[in-house]
Amino acid sequence: MNINGKSHRTIWLHPKNNLVFQIIDQRHLPHRFVIADITTAKEGARAIEEMWVRGAPLIGATAGYSMYLAALEASKSGDFEAYMEDAAKMLLATRPTAINLHWAIKRQQKAIEGVENIEDKVRIALQTAKDICEEDVVISENIGNHGLELIEAISELKSGEVVNILTHCNAGWLATVDWGTATAPIYKAHDKGIKVHVWVDETRPRNQGARITAWELGHHGVPHTVIVDNVGGHLMQHGMVDMCIVGTDRTTYTGDVANKIGTYLKALAANDNGIPFYVALPSTTIDWEISDGLMIPIEERDASEVTYIQGLHEQEIKQVLLTPDSSPAANYAFDVTLARLVTGLITEKGVCEASEKGIRDLFDSK
């Protein structure tokens, strides 16, 4: 999508040095637009862990490129297999909830497994990293096209009046390689001239909504309003939300959805007010092994993300303390929305019911 009128992705191989990949360092948004060079697998792991990049698909893409850098390093280490195993472990340990992390690392492992020549392994790892990114763009566009139909239907029901869509966190193009998951249908609708307006949950504690979703929607010209996470229920009670679309970090094959903390509360409110609640996801986000969403491990992050917040003061990005010095804080990063609260899953293959049958019908048959 566009930044200051120029087309960008969120991750790419350095145009002049294919031993390096580049990312948008999202920690500085919306106040600064910073591009970071990633030169080692360890830096890649750090970028994931410290959330320079975030969002399940982009975490997968970053892990893909980091495994390529690991292969480069492994080729000089003397013990390729052992080095790669350690690198995979290091990357896996960065974010426990994101299923795409596992998926991308496994895909790299499988791609180079059995390849004899180490140079070939490195070459294949680079190609695989590129493939993961290209495929992700296609997936996001397809999610966009399928979700567009849902927005169009609501727009027709409202005789072309503005369709109000609530989203939580950032499942935008900055969470993927391009287009986004939850935002892809919104961009497609906006580009097609359908009137849309997005309620952007700020998404405490890290404010990915207020910082990132608002920023990317603004750059693309999509009308939007930032709200605190507490507001969605009130808006839904008063007919000010036509649909919700969120992303997911991991969805069970039974349709339970792990997503950014607070998603569950919005799904409850949508359910209570008869408002459709959709989850947009690439099929790489589906966990085919866990049947009960409440068994998905939920990452606990540092309490300082709750007690401190970052913002702009006199043109400088500063951290300010929000709480009394002596008050402890807890920081659960995700919650689980059970399938019964989800109207449908918007995937690259189409829209399906959030149930084992719905998911298997869509993915086993195609």
Place this chain on the structure above:
Amino acid sequence: MNINGKSHRTIWLHPKNNLVFQIIDQRHLPHRFVIADITTAKEGARAIEEMWVRGAPLIGATAGYSMYLAALEASKSGDFEAYMEDAAKMLLATRPTAINLHWAIKRQQKAIEGVENIEDKVRIALQTAKDICEEDVVISENIGNHGLELIEAISELKSGEVVNILTHCNAGWLATVDWGTATAPIYKAHDKGIKVHVWVDETRPRNQGARITAWELGHHGVPHTVIVDNVGGHLMQHGMVDMCIVGTDRTTYTGDVANKIGTYLKALAANDNGIPFYVALPSTTIDWEISDGLMIPIEERDASEVTYIQGLHEQEIKQVLLTPDSSPAANYAFDVTLARLVTGLITEKGVCEASEKGIRDLFDSK
């Protein structure tokens, strides 16, 4: 309750000058403890509007003292009645949702109505302001005693293990004259040696939970943990909350509860997980005229409360910008939790069902 070991109220007549009242200016909490002199009715209105004081009972108490200052000013104005009418209008316009504001102003108007002598009017207005405060303390203590029984029952069911209580916003002693409403049962339980732990919703956008509830619980030694507003649903899904207690700005005689934005979402989660959801309130908060909670006017406050946040940076309180410059924000201050989601109302007269019958049985008969 205690601050640094010294007993305090939130509002009192100046000990050396009875033409002035004093309040804790809560805008600076938790980083600074500031006492402000209020010397005119207009300053009182400003203190309410700009939230130096907040919380329905304390707004009522502040309006009570402000009407006393208005009477002082009116006695020198030449037209006592006209001056008082203007002052009442000015005070009423400060916070549209708080029913106690209406109640306290009306009480002052009735108290001095028909009194011939202007000096007597002023004297009566002072006594009424004092009475409102003293009565509020008694009400809070009674709420505390009735709510204590509910906590004791859960503690017994858990064989004395810690009772985990979630609260939203600040319905603490800093929202009343002393003890609080939602916190009164918690202080009573803690003082009695019952093990309690409080999950404190930070309560965006103004963070009354993270700033004020955490501060007052900490000063009283009550174990607590600050969480972002998004977390409560996850905690409830995992058995980490035994009960919710919140306050209210206005409750209809049918049991619908207007409270700080986000309360509705927590009530939905409690309902979904079979967790009792109590609302603590003085009967002054009951609106005997509105039957449908969704008809209660909801205050919209300035968007800057969403886009900027206040915190401590290098020992100075600073405002930082959270959002992109060009992104608009909306700021609805309250939402309504319908009676069907409320387990019970904890009042100064006892605990009752959140229904017209429950409320009338408790208040009509006593």
